[in-house]
């Protein structure tokens with residue numbers, strides 16, 4: 537296959553997602569515009585504001601960077617900032633602006649060269665081949681100016697599309713509005729990834745560059761933890777989790793397909809820690825020989841830890857910590873961050889406890905002051921489909937479902953997560969050896 541295969545334009549790629557929060561029937565067809573001021577107009581105008589704000593925010597995130605930083609890729613798992621900007625734009629172009637069904641609403645939108653889809657497709661097999669992920673840092677072209685200009689054209693076309701959809705019957709407009717919402721949620725995920733990836737990249741530079749103070753200030757603004765962690769008990773029994781309606785409703789609004797359906801699960805009585813594990817507590821684990829005691833580790837984790845030379849969380853530097861604000865003194869009371877699942881699991885065993893399951897976490901999170909906004913929390917749960925899960929048909933069905941093996945679920949959100957992106961039922965997931973995401977932990981135990 538040619539290295540620059542043009543995008544497939546086959547009609548079967550145009551699938552209206554179902555189960556990604558897009559549970560409505562397929563669009564019956566888009567009419568000629570008609571004047572309306574109904575709910576569809578309100579939904580479009582609300583989305584137009586969100587679109588502008590989210591897209592602007594991505595641009596703001598690269599403002600502190602130097603031109604050379606924009607192609608920086610510290611490792612194969614990470615991506616350069618310019619790639620994040622291009623990829624999030626490609627997502628809108630591929631799943632909306634290139635779709636023949638809405639071409640007549642778009643006026644004169646000219647898509648990017650087909651070869652750019654090869655560069656900026658991440659993992660969508662149904663869309664076509666793509667540039668190897670570990671080599672994204674080699675993409676010095678297209679230059680940033682062209683990527684930014686493309687972002688501007690896509691923004692304009694999307695705003696134009698929203699205005700046109702406001703004049704369509706609600707049933708016809710809804711699937712497209714939901715795809716735009718998916719694109720915005722996707723872009724917000726990449727905003728966090730961009731910062732995680734910059735931290736990784738800068739951590740490899742002996743000059744220890746600083747991205748800026750803002751993220752770290754947000755982290756430090758959290759109220760200090762109490763002196764003592766309390767255990768919050770739950771009697772167990774038949775409980776509900778996930779997004780949707782069953783006996784009780786878990787909320788409204790957007791959700792990713794992997795959060796649904798809401799379903800029942802049986803839990804034994806348990807207790808969950810009221811606070812996140814802190815740097816000081818994790819330091820005690822290290823001082824007690826945590827990284828030298830095989831009985832605390834799962835076999836795979838022990839082998840990985842020795843092979844990779846892990847001695848502490850990823851960004852610890854003696855008594856300091858490397859952060860987006862550069863090297864900073866490490867605050868003992870701050871939640872520990874940048875641990876692999878194996879380290880979190882070993883710590884829990886050392887502490888005489890265990891990680892909570894995601895069901896336990898979701899049930900108790902409303903009572904926890906630090907469930908969101910500080911660090912993602914590893915759970916004991918493998919990332920698997922909920923009973924009754926169905927991936928959306930077509931290419932967008934590859935968004936979450938195909939990753940449901942060999943990864944563990946993290947719950948909550950972290951200080952790099954864009955505001956408003958967190959949710960009680962949100963399921964983040966990473967391979968258990970990953971440490972560059974902002975991952976920490978809280979403990980759980982059987983009820984005494």
Ligand SMILES: [Fe+2]
Pocket residue numbers: 623658722726
């Ligand atoms: Fe993506």
